[in-house]
Amino acid sequence: MSATDNMSSVRPDLIEKVTGRAEYVTDLTIPGMLHGFVVRSPAIHARIVTIDTSAARSMDGVLDVLIGEDVASFGCWGVVLKDRPILATDRVRYVGEPVAVVIAETIEIAQNAAELVDVEYDELPRATTIHEAIAEDAPLIHERHENLEDFYFKGGARPTQNSNIFHTYRNNVGDVDAAEAAAAYIHEDRFTFPAISHFAMEPHAVIADFQGDSLTVWAGAQTPTAVQKVLSRLYGLQLAKIRVIVPFVGGGFGGKASVKIEPLVAAASWKVQRPVRIAQSMAESMLTCRRLGADITIRTAVDAKGRILAKSAKLLLDGGAYSDTGSAVATKSANRIMGPYVVPNLRLEACAVYTNTVPGAAFRSIGGPQAVWAKESHMDNVAAAIGMDPAEFRLLNLVSRGERIRPDLRPLDMDMSDLMGRVTRSFASEVQASNRQARGLAVAATDPANTPISNAIIRLKIDGSILVSVSSIEVGQGAHATMGRIAAQTLKQPTSAVTVLRTDTAVAPYDWGTGASRSTVVVGLSVESAALDAADQILEMVADVWELPRENLSLVEGGVSTGSEVLTFHQIFHRALGVDSGEVIGRGAITPRSKKGALVESPLFWETSAGLAEIVVDEDTGEIHVPRYASAADVGRVINRIAAEGQDEGAAIMGLGHALYEVLEFEDGQPINATPIDYSIPRISDVPPVLDTILVENGDGPGPGGAKGMGEGAILPVAPAIANALFSTYGIRITDLPMTPEKVWRALQKRN
């Protein structure tokens, strides 16, 4: 097999990508297309006094300048709270908020003219941190809260009126006070977690073409049906008149989930009635969305033997200037701070608050890294306080397979002690270079919001080729290759016979969206079901036309076996239809009622991981090196090993970024490193030289072949595992990410 065939067998898109043929939004040109450039707020929180666009408009090649007033009548949009104007109208709430769009013949003209748009601001009192936002006299960033129940996620937000708190989630089990009163030991910690940029290689880029009562949008959107729905409500268009086309996407990580700049670009096209493209720079995308920062207080009560009696956690999340899906991030952060431990008494409270900073958004395992950073660092602190080995303390308190972490959630579907054993054995397999055991462990069990709603269409052609149409997005993770494999395996055809279409809502059936580790399981099930439907139709055709008993028929490569001979698809269609043409169309639908209701209970599966880190600290500089890391995840069944390992390793290295490098910094609301020059992410040279990825397969997941979702678990244990190694070996506890050399050095100074 040639190298290119080999790559194509792993993923058909790899060759397209390395040869530059793969098309992303910015590779597309629509006839008549104009270019938009966004004028952004330099103010942190201010009233817009005047916008003077006359100089920009008079520039050659400028067609128009869109301002908030033009589109104010369309109202606001949102996916949980309807809090977002298309364009700032009377007020800006963060540095980087769009206030105007210059629309011109070329990008250069648009950008040059943008410098001539003159906006006068009148500063307002601001709240730029969680604590400023919840202070008693804090200025209100939004005066009222309009909830959209069941719009995007099931449920909605629970805002506190006349405050900046836009969502509060509580969940109580048992009686924490009584348990604490009976406890042998109680330990409380506080941890903080910064805002982090998604830093996708492809910034947000959208082309919109508004034509009368119809709208076509080309966007690197992870959830095209959400984009379609928001645009439909906002502009009063029928869903069937809105077409969202998603070519290849250069990374999303949640930063392209829900809805981002699509309403803005649509407004620009509406204004000029021509196609308009806005292609943001990376720096602009860093001002578009980011992970929510957090301030977390966590308390655990244990009995004399080290068994956990009660846990309480209060999580405050910095949601930025607009809520997006921040309410769900807060709820999930509370759910993700519990397990995988037996905690008979629980008191959880999570609040998402508005601040005058870049809006928060979904990001790989929403709320997970924040919660797991706190809970797993805390676990080692509790273990140390009661004189137990941290691994033993965990093993003593682990939830077993089949037990519930919380009464309202599906029982745990995996064995965490197995994952812990596997990462530990991974380290034992090699000779220890130094006798200093600077190692730290962390584990995580999270409840993805998989939303079991998906549809797939499979068309089996007369020549045996197969088209798969789904709304799953190929965002780099390999979802389309996975769908192709599921279709091929179910129909017993070679993967080379299958083409998975890039998503176009005019063709692809409805799906909730790409995120929450759901595609392999939920969309995969719908593909499997569509393939079975197509198989059914072709076998029925043979049974009918050849008058053979159905039970003797089976699919084989290229056709159907009758037991005595193989009929090619060609022969079958030709004889059945009388002409030498045709196809069967299989349809697969997954709903909460599918599989006899087995998909109803949340989560569909637990996304779990264990991580073991070995570190070496340069005590003179505070720099942490991670020579070795082992990551284990229970994924049920691997469908594409190279892709699966790649996802898990990518997640772990993203976790390494969170642990050691990344923070989107604000000084009194002013972003100070929101450019790719000043923002640090790990480089390939920072990747641990020994990186072991262990995928556990028991075939016990709800997806095709027993698969569970994956790709979001491995990001979780990295930071606390490193922090726990620092704690156990160097005697310092870092409570704020990232663990920069300076922070570590200062902690070492304090210890001495």
Add this chain to the structure above:
Amino acid sequence: MLPSPFAFERPSTIADAVSAVGESGDGMFYSGGTELLLAMKLRVIHTDRLIDIKGIPGLDRIVLNDANDIEIGARCTHNKIASDPVIREHVLALSSLCANVANVRVRSVGTIGGNLCFGEPHADPPTMLAALDARLVLNGPGGTRVVHADDFIRSELETVREPDELLTVIVFPRPTGPVTYRRFKHGERPSVNVAMAWSLAAGGRTIRSARVRVGALGSRPQPLKAIEDVIQGISVSEVRPAIEAVLPTALGELEVNEDRHGGADYKRHLAGVLLLRNAEEAIAAAGNA
């Protein structure tokens, strides 16, 4: 983002390049463009004319001349210097510095002259070249002048070079003792760096003189005079205690900016750490000589 439109010229002589830039300085010299084009794209530098100096022969030469000086043409890329046999033989520390500047893309097209002329405080080469006592040759409309590396960078992103002066060559005496360089970085650019060059007396056991420069802390590389003085004339074996005795005072005299690269006390401390590590390396090198 794209830069504003600009004209482009590629002269073939230094004189043509200088006159092409023009007195008013509305044109700018261009070679690797790794700093300049980025700044133009970010619209922090505006120019309507770029004068590409890559068509001028001789500006990418590296030689050891008859005066026992090493000459490096200003438009040598970091990669070229890293792999050059003359540099590798006589100043290995400069070769490895250049092999680790920024990232692979910058090293393959970015030039040492461009790096110096940009005046970025968080840069590797200026500190090293100051320690090597380099002279920079500037060609302007009125002729040629020579500026010492120590005097070249005036302040952050500002040098003494006039807009119509072209930096053509960097010259420094062939080192006669260990040259060491270390930097600490957590991100794209160095937070602090320290270069040290010793001149050894005959026999190689005594330090005749030393030059020590600390970079990235202030607006330009700074000498550590107290360190230079204390190790001058002493035996290599006495270096470490001698440095340690004056180190706190010497570090205390450095101008240190508080910035995203860290607090002043931390960066001062790092300078000391790097200096002592350089000293260890130099002591070992002198011992092996």
